[in-house]
Amino acid sequence: MGVLPGVKSPREPDEERLLRRAARGDRAAFEELYRRTAPWLAVRLRRRCADDQIVAEVMQETYLAVWRAAGSFAGGVAGGSAVGWVWTIAVRRLVDAFRRRAHHAQPPAEMRVPLSAPAAEEEALAGTLGDSVGDALRTLAPELRQVLQAMVLDGLSVRETAILLGLPEGTVKTRARRARIAMREALS
């Protein structure tokens, strides 16, 4: 995955610095971090969970954990991404929330309003992934891609993926294997 050249103005502290300041008890830094990342997190979570109440609950738990444990990030691996860290916490909290509600679990908000196919010139971003990977992903069956996305992009385990997607673990394993084979064939 390509990294874009940094275009941030040097005066603006980045998220990692905000997190480190929050770890020292700086409320304002935490508030700024929240202002910058919360809309993104809300949108990303809503794409995986249709119930806004669960999303709100997960976000609250996530940011509370971020505030309380900010020190463990600041003391953690150098060069880690603060935003990625927040997402790692959030997606696990989401899985936990699904697990708690296992008896009335609902599938995530996949396939709601289909978007009109984007125009060719708007596919410039596909370059981010590399053409061959992009093609391979596009041709992948949606249910396989879903599994691959949860496991690779969200970094979840098989069990967590099964809870997130509301599938049996065996199905997740089979689909992951099929997705791997399909990707390997498409890339070779």
Next chain:
Amino acid sequence: MGHVSEHLLAGYVAGGVLPGDQEWAVEGHLEKCGQCRARLAGAAGPSVTDLVGGVWAGLEPHLAAPPQPRPRRTVAWLRGWATPVMVPWLLMVIAVGALAVLLDQIYDGSRPSFVLLLSPVLPVFGVAASWTRGLDPSYELTAATPRAGLELVLRRTTAVLTPVLAVLLAAGWLTGAWIGFGLLPSLAFATGTLALGTFVGIAWAASILIGLWLGALVVPTVSFGGSVLLAPATWPGWLAAVAVFAGFIVFRRDTFTRLAAQH
């Protein structure tokens, strides 16, 4: 290479289906690009704004408590080697070592060396303190962890032996010649405690060895002015004892995991 297009961003925010590679690219890009996250916040409708505001309102009362302090690496590392219970015992061992040196300096040459006499038994106290139910309030908790067993026992023994041997070395250096020999009996007693501990538990093993030390070393030294066992010529014997005990520990290492549940 570019940023996420308006159209794509709007589709992403709306929660609609995107072609697989694009959804993947958008999520990957948003995680890295602060600008696009800011644009996303601008593009988000009132439902997202309300959600974000609502969560903040719920979050605010909890922020009064300050964040947890950053975990200290050295402290975490030390905990893998020693328990706080060992600290008073270690201090005692060091103090006894220092006193022995002092006494040796005062009674220069007129009686057998206190350092030599005390050195075998000093680490035994430390080893006992590191793995005994009666001395460690968190013994059951420790014994129930997957780390319990020979490795943890050896780690703690090492944590005890290192300062003790340092004290003994310094004491030997201060009092004179026999540095190398003085360490052998203490090593033998420490490994002996562990080896015997595989049969009867560390606490009992320590008591038995302290008894042995009194009977075989202290009493003869006090009554006859010296014990044959502490003569420097006995070093092959002590070395053999260390080797035998160490072999025993390795041979019976499985006992420690079971032993942990009993003693």
